Amino acid sequence: QSALTQPPSASGSPGQSVTISCTGTSSDVGGYNYVSWYQQHPGKAPKLIIYEVSERPSGVPDRFSGSKSGNTASLTVSGLQAEDEADYYCSSYAGSNTFYVFGTGTKVTVL
């Protein structure tokens, strides 16, 4: 059960965009359209911001968008704001043996 691979860090200036990748295999990310993304501020519980690759829960700004190509999913945060500075994690359904797997996490810094 290997974790999905994310870059350790990403950064951008306010108003810019940042894209985070999440690389898995055909047994998880590539095999199902069940990729989610979570935002976690220090000392807080994770918050769901994207599910089923590109769907946004109600209340999540449309600055957050998700996509997938092959075994790699991506989260794009457009129009970066100071409050977007947080850790971001992807997750994927991985079949009935492994079930769920999270990514290694990416720390986003707003410069």
Add this chain to the structure above:
Amino acid sequence: EVQLLESGGGLVQPGGSLRLSCAASGFTFSSYAMSWVRQAPGKGLEWVSAISGSGDTIYYADSVKGRFTISRDNSKNTLYVQMNSLRSEDTAIYHCAKDKNSGSSDAAFDIWGQGTMVTVSS
């Protein structure tokens, strides 16, 4: 208000046991699968275990299989995890999390508890 509240964490010696609880409110508990997700200090998220709404389907991560047992009491709106043979690497904040959609396993957890800290140390 939809809410999850964990309890039961604490300090335990290696090889010891602990039972965590997660009290749910504000939604029809029995309709949703639930998971435990942990986060070691300064580390990333790790999915631990999941249980279906009825309790008849259960999954575990390899790292806890054979040592942890997940269960639920739908009459009490409460999720549990019994943790035995604890190791130092089990030290983490343990969150319970609710599936966003009833009836599907889509790795989308829309409600999280704040977590309870488990420390395994002599």
